[in-house]
Amino acid sequence: MAKPAQGAKYRGSIHDFPGFDPNQDAEALYTAMKGFGSDKEAILDIITSRSNRQRQEVCQSYKSLYGKDLIADLKYELTGKFERLIVGLMRPPAYCDAKEIKDAISGIGTDEKCLVEILASRTNEQMHQLVAAYKDAYERDLEADIIGDTSGHFQKMLVVLLQGTREEDDVVSEDLVQQDVQDLYEAGELKWGTDEAQFIYILGNRSKQHLRLVFDEYLKTTGKPIEASIRGELSGDFEKLMLAVVKCIRSTPEYFAERLFKAMKGLGTRDNTLIRIMVSRSELDMLDIREIFRTKYEKSLYSMIKNDTSGEYKKTLLKLCGGDDDAAGQFFPEAAQVAYQMWELSAVARVELKGTVRPANDFNPDADAKALRKAMKGLGTDEDTIIDIITHRSNAQRQQIRQTFKSHFGRDLMTDLKSEISGDLARLILGLMMPPAHYDAKQLKKAMEGAGTDEKTLIEILATRTNAEIRAINEAYKEDYHKSLEDALSSDTSGHFRRILISLATGNREEGGENLDQAREDAQVAAEILEIADTPSGDKTSLETRFMTVLCTRSYPHLRRVFQEFIKMTNYDVEHTIKKEMSGDVRDAFVAIVQSVKNKPLFFADKLYKSMKGAGTDEKTLTRIMVSRSEIDLLNIRREFIEKYDKSLHQAIEGDTSGDFLKALLALCGGED
Numbered sequence: 001m002a003k004p005a006q007g008a009k010y011r012g013s014i015h016d017f018p019g020f021d022p023n024q025d026a027e028a029l030y031t032a033m034k035g036f037g038s039d040k041e042a043i044l045d046i047i048t049s050r051s052n053r054q055r056q057e058v059c060q061s062y063k064s065l066y067g068k069d070l071i072a073d074l075k076y077e078l079t080g081k082f083e084r085l086i087v088g089l090m091r092p093p094a095y096c097d098a099k100e101i102k103d104a105i106s107g108i109g110t111d112e113k114c115l116v117e118i119l120a121s122r123t124n125e126q127m128h129q130l131v132a133a134y135k136d137a138y139e140r141d142l143e144a145d146i147i148g149d150t151s152g153h154f155q156k157m158l159v160v161l162l163q164g165t166r167e168e169d170d171v172v173s174e175d176l177v178q179q180d181v182q183d184l185y186e187a188g189e190l191k192w193g194t195d196e197a198q199f200i201y202i203l204g205n206r207s208k209q210h211l212r213l214v215f216d217e218y219l220k221t222t223g224k225p226i227e228a229s230i231r232g233e234l235s236g237d238f239e240k241l242m243l244a245v246v247k248c249i250r251s252t253p254e255y256f257a258e259r260l261f262k263a264m265k266g267l268g269t270r271d272n273t274l275i276r277i278m279v280s281r282s283e284l285d286m287l288d289i290r291e292i293f294r295t296k297y298e299k300s301l302y303s304m305i306k307n308d309t310s311g312e313y314k315k316t317l318l319k320l321c322g323g324d325d326d327a328a329g330q331f332f333p334e335a336a337q338v339a340y341q342m343w344e345l346s347a348v349a350r351v352e353l354k355g356t357v358r359p360a361n362d363f364n365p366d367a368d369a370k371a372l373r374k375a376m377k378g379l380g381t382d383e384d385t386i387i388d389i390i391t392h393r394s395n396a397q398r399q400q401i402r403q404t405f406k407s408h409f410g411r412d413l414m415t416d417l418k419s420e421i422s423g424d425l426a427r428l429i430l431g432l433m434m435p436p437a438h439y440d441a442k443q444l445k446k447a448m449e450g451a452g453t454d455e456k457t458l459i460e461i462l463a464t465r466t467n468a469e470i471r472a473i474n475e476a477y478k479e480d481y482h483k484s485l486e487d488a489l490s491s492d493t494s495g496h497f498r499r500i501l502i503s504l505a506t507g508n509r510e511e512g513g514e515n516l517d518q519a520r521e522d523a524q525v526a527a528e529i530l531e532i533a534d535t536p537s538g539d540k541t542s543l544e545t546r547f548m549t550v551l552c553t554r555s556y557p558h559l560r561r562v563f564q565e566f567i568k569m570t571n572y573d574v575e576h577t578i579k580k581e582m583s584g585d586v587r588d589a590f591v592a593i594v595q596s597v598k599n600k601p602l603f604f605a606d607k608l609y610k611s612m613k614g615a616g617t618d619e620k621t622l623t624r625i626m627v628s629r630s631e632i633d634l635l636n637i638r639r640e641f642i643e644k645y646d647k648s649l650h651q652a653i654e655g656d657t658s659g660d661f662l663k664a665l666l667a668l669c670g671g672e673d
Contacts, residue, residue: 013322048319094129127164160204253288356670391667437472470507601636
């Protein structure tokens with residue numbers, strides 16, 4: 001069994017079996033494989049209940065008792081994925097890694113993802129054991145085989161990692177951190193081309209503790225995470241390898257949680273990846289992986305395996321997983337710590353918000369107005385010119401163009417655009433031409449007119465806008481529709497949902513910092529209303545009002561502290577608890593507020609992803625977000641999108657829209673990540 005570091009807590013899901021008797025296990029396995037057919041239940045029960053060290057003793061006893069090789073007999077008796085999983089568990093960890101790498105570089109083609117996963121994530125000691133196991137098992141040099149099967153900077157970084165010489169000193173030099181930040185910045189962002197050797201040297205050799213500080217300082221210095229620079233400067237398998245290294249430096253369990261999720265999401269299952277990770281991490285950090293998986297994907301690893309696999313293969317994987325973290329919706333203590341740390345990260349993050357649309361240099365409203373008039377005059381319409389001008393001007397500049405157009409031609413630009421373009425493109429272009437507050441007011445009006453109400457749009461806008469934006473929306477609504485927004489919300493919604501929306505629509509959220517004593521009181525209110533407090537007090541109506549007041553009026557910094565105190569107090573994450581304990585529009589509104597507090601660009605990235613996921617596209621949501629965030633934080637949204645969904649927003653739009661609508665959206669998107 002892998003030993004935890006001195007003083008560290010064991011985080012594997014598989015433990016030494018108490019009362020272990022290798023001879024008894026060997027006999028039971030022999031009996032399970034004797035005669036016609038095999039007792040697969042007995043095989044999986046024994047093997048998943050023993051540590052790897054104990055399995056090696058069983059192998060020895062089996063050979064001593066029967067003169068046969070246990071792994072060879074298991075291969076003969078079992079088949080398919082179940083066989084691969086059981087045989088993987090029977091090999092010592094280093095030999096299991098060696099077999100995976102041998103398979104990855106054998107035959108035609110190379111499994112680069114397997115090479116990246118193993119070599120980016122193993123410790124120095126594990127790397128040394130892997131090299132020795134490969135030599136012993138195949139009488140070949142691993143470094144030579146990797147050099148023979150890969151090339152370029154990808155090959156160089158793999159060879160560096162293979163040396164297992166990463167610094168392990170926890171004492172970090174602040175001067176060296178600053179120097180590495182500068183070297184990375186100069187090697188990428190400030191250089192014509194990229195100095196890949198600097199990236200290889202620093203990311204391949206510095207200690208984890210040192211690199212975490214480098215990543216923090218890099219963000220402060222450049223305004224972008226190191227991952228964004230890697231995506232912008234590197235490419236192909238080399239880029240993927242370096243991103244994997246960064247993820248493992250930040251959190252190896254989170255890297256594997258993400259790999260497991262991707263192995264099971266969508267159609268089909270990547271069984272080789274699933275098997276490799278479940279086997280290799282079962283005695284190292286499976287509990288950490290489970291915690292992060294549940295926190296990040298809002299479902300347990302256990303439940304996803306259960307729904308995505310079958311038969312003895314499923315039973316074995318579930319045994320390795322070691323438990324279901326969805327029981328009663330509660331974190332076990334370490335998972336609560338992970339959730340707490342995520343809120344802590346949200347509280348300290350100071351990322352500059354950046355839009356993709358900026359004021360055009362050498363702006364000439366007269367020339368733009370004439371170009372637009374020409375594009376719409378006569379037979380046919382020059383959509384390309386319209387798109388090019390409108391998507392490359394700031395909103396303030398567009399308002400100048402409208403004024404100039406009217407002065408020159410005595411015509412209303414919006415009216416002319418409406419008559420010349422149609423459909424999704426018209427909604428997008430006309431939306432861009434409206435002042436932001438008037439655009440939001442119109443979206444709210446549309447959400448409430450006619451039969452039925454579009455609650456999702458009401459929530460999206462009112463839960464995410466700043467006080468200044470909300471006040472501007474109120475003024476625009478009154479000006480455009482001769483009715484107050486509050487009156488409109490009152491007549492079109494009801495109950496607690498109406499009270500939440502009206503509270504948000506006042507634009508009176510506090511704007512100060514946190515108050516720890518008040519945060520603890522607010523966390524207690526949340527615990528009581530969500531029915532998980534040890535000592536509930538007060539009547540429910542009063543608590544509901546107080547809870548709404550907390551979420552709708554407290555400042556973002558204060559709410560982050562409230563949500564951290566909530567975790568400390570209850571062992572639950574507030575977002576998960578709201579989803580479990582509440583329902584309908586009230587739940588959706590509160591969840592949107594919490595997500596916006598945690599990470600607003602990620603909230604919009606999720607909305608964009610869902611608008612393009614599956615059959616059909618929700619063009620209205622896609623248009624609304626692209627228009628409303630293009631000058632605020634669309635660049636940040638792009639970064640969150642690619643980080644979470646492993647593809648760029650540009651790619652998603654390209655694959656899900658077409659024609660002039662596609663061209664306009666890509667122009668707003670501002671580039672490929």
